[in-house]
Amino acid sequence: MTEEELACLEDIGTVRRFSDGEQLFDLGEMDYSFFAVKSGAVRILDHSHGEPREVALHEANSFAGDVDLLTGRPAVISAVAKGDCETIEVTACRIRRMLGEIPTLSDKLLDAFQLRRARLESSGFLGIRLAGSSHSKETMHLQEFFYKNKVPHTLFDTDTDAGQKLLREWGVTEKDTPVLGCGKRVVCKPSLADVAECLGICRDIPDELYDVLIVGAGPAGLAAAVYGASEGLQTLVVDRMGPGGQAGQSSRIENYMGFPSG
Ligand SMILES: Cc1cc2nc3c(=O)[nH]c(=O)nc-3n(C[C@H](O)[C@H](O)[C@H](O)COP(=O)(O)OP(=O)(O)OC[C@H]3O[C@@H](n4cnc5c(N)ncnc54)[C@H](O)[C@@H]3O)c2cc1C
Structure with missing residues (x-):
């Protein structure tokens, strides 16, 4: 500086x-x-x-x-x-x-x-530890939530020795998966609300009157929210998963307005 x-x-x-x-x-x-x-x-x-x-x-x-x-x-x-x-x-x-x-x-x-x-x-930081099968729908659902909400995490695939070792360390079995290690807590089969609560990323929605409510924070919802707010409207955007929509699943999008380098 x-x-x-x-x-x-x-x-x-x-x-x-x-x-x-x-x-x-x-x-x-x-x-x-x-x-x-x-x-x-x-x-x-x-x-x-x-x-x-x-x-x-x-x-x-x-x-x-x-x-x-x-x-x-x-x-x-x-x-x-x-x-x-x-x-x-x-x-x-x-x-x-x-x-x-x-x-x-x-x-x-x-x-x-x-x-x-x-x-x-990329330095070897583990973040949140998640144990589950990489082929399980529930595990992938949690990974998508972490990815969309930029929560650093590491998957311990229970189809590998490292995953099985972690299950033993946590005192749980395959039928409890996916399992999340959150600080000192171990949470089995968490819902997205459980995960958000565990990570301290829950947000209370202020009890106010809004001019616009946008459901879905994909590119369309985010653009609407930015322009609504910039016009001075009291704007609320909510998403069931996190911001980004389908575009958030792509490793690189080069034609989104305002992000010339992708
Ligand atoms: C891998 C991949 C690569 C892509 N690459 C490109 C590219 O290079 N260039 C390009 O132009 N396009 C690309 N696309 C397409 C582009 O991402 C989509 O056209 C765009 O995301 C559509 O935006 P959207 O906001 O309309 O809908 P979506 O992106 O589908 O967003 C909808 C949002 O609404 C939320 N939602 C749905 N139902 C509810 C509900 N009931 N309650 C709360 N939230 C809800 C969802 O969680 C989601 O976040 C790509 C798509 C994918 C999957």
Whole structure:
């Protein structure tokens, strides 16, 4: 981050100092803050294998935070100070507002958040553990839900030794599948509502009067929602699975308006 960008963040945030090993935010924390590093360093830790493992180190003029800051979901990693460090803390709510106010900074953060999530997933991060047969309709249904809602997960196929080992570890059998390991909880044959509740991604719909209700968040529904909201209409879009529709199942679509690089 440039000196100007840090100054900008300082205007809307609070300077906070952490000593070595002190936690900035914890795994599973909701609405955790964004931290820009002024001096010292911040370690990002993955806990999905049991023992914490460093997956990134943010030094001076960098920042800690990922896409969950925008979606308001629980943190999938934790952050601790390495040595004494000075940061600028900006609350999640304020950072979301800032994205609409400072486009240059917003582009930088959005790119970094997406890249970080992709890197985390390719670094061996397990995310949510799902045990089930890769040929089962129920398992595929849960995978589609994870995929559409950008929930990092790993399938332990019960047709393999690794899958059978996990079932034994969890004390369940094949007839209980699909089984979800969610923190310390093991949930057998979960419904999508159970999964959303487990992951802390349930959203209450505010009890307000809406001008437009759009059922289905595929390309048509999302476009209608964007244009409805931009015309000042109180707009609500709901989907039984998650955003993206059929287009969300494709690895690359190159002709969708507003996404020239696919
Ligand atoms: C693999 C693949 C690749 C593709 N590639 C391209 C491409 O490159 N270019 C291109 O132009 N098109 C492509 N398409 C087609 C394109 O994705 C579709 O034309 C487009 O998604 C249709 O958009 P839609 O919003 O009308 O419907 P859908 O995408 O079908 O979205 C409907 C949404 O409504 C939700 N829904 C349905 N019923 C309910 C209910 N009762 N309650 C709540 N929610 C509900 C569904 O969950 C879904 O999210 C591709 C399709 C697929 C499957």
